[in-house]
Amino acid sequence: MLTFSEAISLLQKNQIVGLPTETVYGLAGRADSVEAIEKIYAIKQRPMTNPLIIHYATKEMALQEGIFCHLGKELVSKIWPGPLTVIVQKSLHSKIVSKAHCNLSSVAIRVPNHPVMHDVLQKVGGIAAPSANLSGNLSPTTAEHVNRAFLGKIPVLDAGACSIGLESTIIDLRQHPFVIVRPGYWTLEKLSERFPNIIFEENNSVDIITPGSSFQHYAPKKRLFLNVLAPFPSEMGVIGFGKIHINENSKCFVQLSEEANLEEAARRIFSALHELDLSSQCSCIGVTPIPGFGIGKAINDRLMRAALQKN
Template identity: 70%
Template structure:
């Protein structure tokens, strides 16, 4: 087992750890790396061997495409075909938590397995210094979330370590600052379709880009990650919009002050001040914690408002609660 650590307070140790991870990836191995959204299971996007390992380790259906990450806008725009409106969008947001589905350039060296042989593929430029450092070392990386397929997304290195029982090397850069996956927008057709909500909500996009048209996606076809109906699921049954009195065998995820005494069973507070972005940073950690707790048999979460990034939180929770636990 290899387990890389990144000590942010020690610059030399940080570079040594990141360089070691980059060398590992150059050999077509896979490493869990931090982004601003969640930890990703990264391998060279130009290597069939590396991409095959991602699918194998995640036990991911071969029909579910991956997101390809780039170090710079210029590199991403060289591989993807974007219209002028699409270029305007990504140039203002990248690097950042936005993934776009575009047609793939004939000159791209990204292997077709990374996007399931489709003419289109999903690309983004992440905003994280560690990921950026390694992308500059090794080139484009296919990097879905670093967890078994369909499971709870990881926002810390420990989540990755637990999910794969220590068998996957992970570069620890602390908790992810956003906490839910990137917004995904289909730029192939106009108006642009939001395929998966994230930090860049419809309201925020319309405010920042009033001359660009966006719509919520209508199609259920899987052309990009994270849009299958069942996803992000804990092993325990998950129940949404619970309220007191709580089932005593249920671990509770709260948002804001609760009326009366705190539950006697395991309880995790997403944000006592009802800060929706704080809740987004904490939601996957809360699910991981209660899923591992021996003091509850199921998980219940109080209502989460859908304003701002709350739309992304509720998207993930709705998909997570669909798992058949019978």
């Protein structure tokens, strides 16, 4: 595992490292370096048409990289640092290389709320950091998940498990009302309390302009079934939410939240999928119903994309 100073040194040399955030671990490289950005796409095997999220240490630094309307500035000023990404027009003075945002006029920006990532960003400047996994696979919420995804070939700065465990909410600030294009911790319900002029829009576009918006994403290797109910097949590993009766034939069971707490479930969902995907005791994975309100909407969004089968 990396030390803090080693991570800084590697990033400054345009190398790629795994870094912790409050959402998931990121595969990080300097946003002002074409070499680093190309390495991220190559290592992740990510389509070059799928833009990256750029991270900054402070909202003041982030605001210089994009063009924000008055209400947009007000929104991020009240929420950053935190698990919120915004899409804005790129500033003419931005140092973000065009490959990081697929030559689009827009750019996705956030200010993470994680002490280690914050300190790295203060030293290095803007960093592109998509999830530290192969494109389309399960998101990593621990350093071990990153090591497993890349067979230990990517150095990781280990800061323990991510506190939120689900990717950031993404809001498009280029239109009014503002549009949530990827659900996350900052739910429509939470945002509407402060900013009533926000809507949610299902992303059905063929063109990918939003990071993490491809139809099939976040997928385990095993087949995934949603909204399963008891009795469960004996070969199925089960991820439960709330009070679940497990029949004696079930070989694997992981509980997200016995008390039906959605934030606890969000924090544990990817770890649960990783655990059962590795288990030799089950051949497929089933998830019991999870409510679709609040952060449950984000959980179900990830599960729906994960359940789509590869061709």
